[in-house]
Amino acid sequence: MKPIWARIKRDHQRAGRFGYRLFAFATWIPVVSMFNHYVGELAWISGPSMYPFLNAEKDQTTRNDVVIKYKFNAPYGLRRGMIVTFWCAIDDLVSRWQVLRPHSADSGSRNPYDPEVEAVKRIVGLEGDIIRTRSPYPSPTVRVPMGHVWVEGDGGKRLSRDSNDYGPISTNLITGKVTHIVWPLHRFGRVQWWDYAGNIRN
Amino acid sequence: MSSLLGHPFRVLIYTTKALALGHLLVTYGYSTGYGWGPSMLPTFLTMNEWFVTDRSHRRGRRICVGDCVVYGIPVAPGEEGVKRVLGLPGDYVLLNSPGVGSDTMIQVPKGHCYIVGDNLPWSRDSRDFGPLPMALIKGKVVAKVVVNGWWPFNWFTRVESGLHPVSDSPIKT
Numbered sequence: 352m353k354p355i356w357a358r359i360k361r362d363h364q365r366a367g368r369f370g371y372r373l374f375a376f377a378t379w380i381p382v383v384s385m386f387n388h389y390v391g392e393l394a395w396i397s398g399p400s401m402y403p404f405l406n407a408e409k410d411q412t413t414r415n416d417v418v419i420k421y422k423f424n425a426p427y428g429l430r431r432g433m434i435v436t437f438w439c440a441i442d443d444l445v446s447r448w449q450v451l452r453p454h455s456a457d458s459g460s461r462n463p464y465d466p467e468v469e470a471v472k473r474i475v476g477l478e479g480d481i482i483r484t485r486s487p488y489p490s491p492t493v494r495v496p497m498g499h500v501w502v503e504g505d506g507g508k509r510l511s512r513d514s515n516d517y518g519p520i521s522t523n524l525i526t527g528k529v530t531h532i533v534w535p536l537h538r539f540g541r542v543q544w545w546d547y548a549g550n551i552r553n
Numbered sequence: 554m555s556s557l558l559g560h561p562f563r564v565l566i567y568t569t570k571a572l573a574l575g576h577l578l579v580t581y582g583y584s585t586g587y588g589w590g591p592s593m594l595p596t597f598l599t600m601n602e603w604f605v606t607d608r609s610h611r612r613g614r615r616i617c618v619g620d621c622v623v624y625g626i627p628v629a630p631g632e633e634g635v636k637r638v639l640g641l642p643g644d645y646v647l648l649n650s651p652g653v654g655s656d657t658m659i660q661v662p663k664g665h666c667y668i669v670g671d672n673l674p675w676s677r678d679s680r681d682f683g684p685l686p687m688a689l690i691k692g693k694v695v696a697k698v699v700v701n702g703w704w705p706f707n708w709f710t711r712v713e714s715g716l717h718p719v720s721d722s723p724i725k726t
Binding site: 378379385388438496497499520523 | 577580612627628629630631664686688689
């Protein structure tokens with residue numbers, strides 16, 4: 352009788368210790384979530400829209416680049432040339448997603464998950480700038496309205512769908528700035544976005 | 554006391570964890586906020602009212618026409634407002650206020666919605682800045698809070714969708 356009771360007690364203690372460890376681990380989940388929400392997060396880049404800069408080996412490998420996006424005060428302190436991530440209302444990713452789930456394509460107008468995709472592009476114009484647009488845009492020049500930015504991909508018209516397709520975006524949509532490339536390792540390091548300020552045509 | 558201060562950073566760590574848990578509830582559960590201004594008059598008063606926001610409707614999830622939403626104002630970085638959803642993607646909406654002489658209708662583009670205040674002449678909304686990207690919706694207003702009396706359950710008033718079935722029309726036939 353006694354050994355059985357001792358075994359039950361021991362098992363109970365062990366389970367209790369395991370349960371406590373599990374609980375102690377779980378209490379850290381909100382901390383990690385808060386860090387990812389306010390400070391920074393890893394992001395996997397998919398698609399060729401930033402081609403010469405991100406996903407540069409797109410024709411050799413299916414592996415995606417990994418970057419760090421810095422999320423603290425994301426909609427503020429924006430400069431021309433910065434690479435930002437934002438919730439896209441209409442993007443190539445969205446349409447591709449709808450192709451993958453064809454039942455949602457016909458009811459696409461009612462699909463609530465359209466705005467759930469983040470895009471990564473380079474800021475070309477800040478509010479008040481006059482932009483020389485590319486072909487899908489209806490007018491040859493446009494002034495970026497208050498509280499908006501003009502974003503374009505490095506990939507150009509063929510590889511990128513950007514503000515030339517859907518117009519300037521609100522800075523409130525911006526979720527983070529891409530500050531570092533993590534993977535692949537030979538391009539590891541800080542994103543020198545200020546070097547690109549000279550390449551911007553406007 | 555010695556057990557509480559056993560680890561030099563224990564109190565700090567516990568505080569951080571509690572804050573983070575609170576942040577999680579406020580970001581993905583329910584949050585409250587103060588709103589002021591005449592744009593949603595008769596539904597919401599000009600001031601002295603708080604809102605309870607259901608954040609599970611963030612980025613326009615399961616939003617219907619007639620819901621009151623909290624949204625980030627697209628032309629003012631960091632500012633938020635409360636308006637009512639008039640049209641969802643694909644709907645045809647009146648571009649301007651009724652009765653101003655222009656009857657232009659537009660179709661709300663994919664991933665956007667059209668929002669207006671209940672107090673049309675005193676509201677800045679989609680009639681000024683155009684269709685609102687769904688991703689700017691922070692949540693749906695489910696209740697308003699006015700502190701009157703001591704019984705907390707009397708403070709809350711449920712906010713209903715403004716779209717009623719025809720059978721519920723207040724006009725008696």
